[in-house]
Amino acid sequence: MAYEVAAPKYVRLAQTLQGRIEDGTYPPGSRVPSENQLVQAFGMSRPTVVRALELLKRDGWLESRQGFGTIVRGRPEVAERKAQRGREVLDRQEDQASVRLVDVRQVSVPRRVASLLGVQKETRVLVRRLLVEVDGEPVELSSSYFPADLVEGTDLADSALLAEGLRAHLEARKKVRFDHVTERVSARLPSREEADLLALPDGEPILSVLVIACDVSGQVLQVTDVALPADRQELQDTYRLD
Numbered sequence: 001m002a003y004e005v006a007a008p009k010y011v012r013l014a015q016t017l018q019g020r021i022e023d024g025t026y027p028p029g030s031r032v033p034s035e036n037q038l039v040q041a042f043g044m045s046r047p048t049v050v051r052a053l054e055l056l057k058r059d060g061w062l063e064s065r066q067g068f069g070t071i072v073r074g075r076p077e078v079a080e081r082k083a084q085r086g087r088e089v090l091d092r093q094e095d096q097a098s099v100r101l102v103d104v105r106q107v108s109v110p111r112r113v114a115s116l117l118g119v120q121k122e123t124r125v126l127v128r129r130l131l132v133e134v135d136g137e138p139v140e141l142s143s144s145y146f147p148a149d150l151v152e153g154t155d156l157a158d159s160a161l162l163a164e165g166l167r168a169h170l171e172a173r174k175k176v177r178f179d180h181v182t183e184r185v186s187a188r189l190p191s192r193e194e195a196d197l198l199a200l201p202d203g204e205p206i207l208s209v210l211v212i213a214c215d216v217s218g219q220v221l222q223v224t225d226v227a228l229p230a231d232r233q234e235l236q237d238t239y240r241l242d
Helices: 007-022 037-040 045-058 077-091 111-117 166-174 191-198
Strands: 061-066 069-072 098-106 125-135 137-146 180-188 204-216 219-229
Touching: 007 037, 007 045, 007 180, 037 045, 045 061, 077 166, 077 180, 077 204, 077 219, 111 204, 111 219, 137 191, 166 219
Parallel strands: none
Antiparallel strands: 061 069, 098 125, 125 137, 137 219, 180 204, 204 219
């Protein structure tokens, strides 16, 4: 069984502020609200606000300038690299030789996806699941979840392969526009179905990347849970030591 633990308050606040930087609410070069303003706006303690700001400074989203306060630096290079996974998910063509469509059906929305899509638990949503293989070995399982109103009028529920990526298909059929992606990375145990498709032994963990694709208003259009066998991935980041 996979257990889900709520992120600490300071992490959730940092994620909210990061989202506002990404959607342009706090543009590069602007000053974020003061600690007092954030305490009042979010109803959190000052230590929680301070930890959230320090986390965003550490990751390159913010910087302190003497006499000016806390300034938005913009989207750091590391975040740009991590977002490539989201772009791959949204733009991948299903008719590639390395990609296999393994499942298309209505399911009860997983708990970790429900709140992101803004739907109630047990709501029926469409899942479209792709298995990516390299040299015959499964290296990625992408499960994309869509609310019912977004599926209507598209070919997402069909078992036929899409000639274009998910983003291109939805933008053409539903006249929506994808604006930004947020990714949440965690480790968890796979479901039995995930373990079977990825050919994992019992008890082998996976890396889970939740790719949350939104329009410019922040409305979530699609959530994709990318399951990666931990023993078949090589992750590398380069960062500056201040």
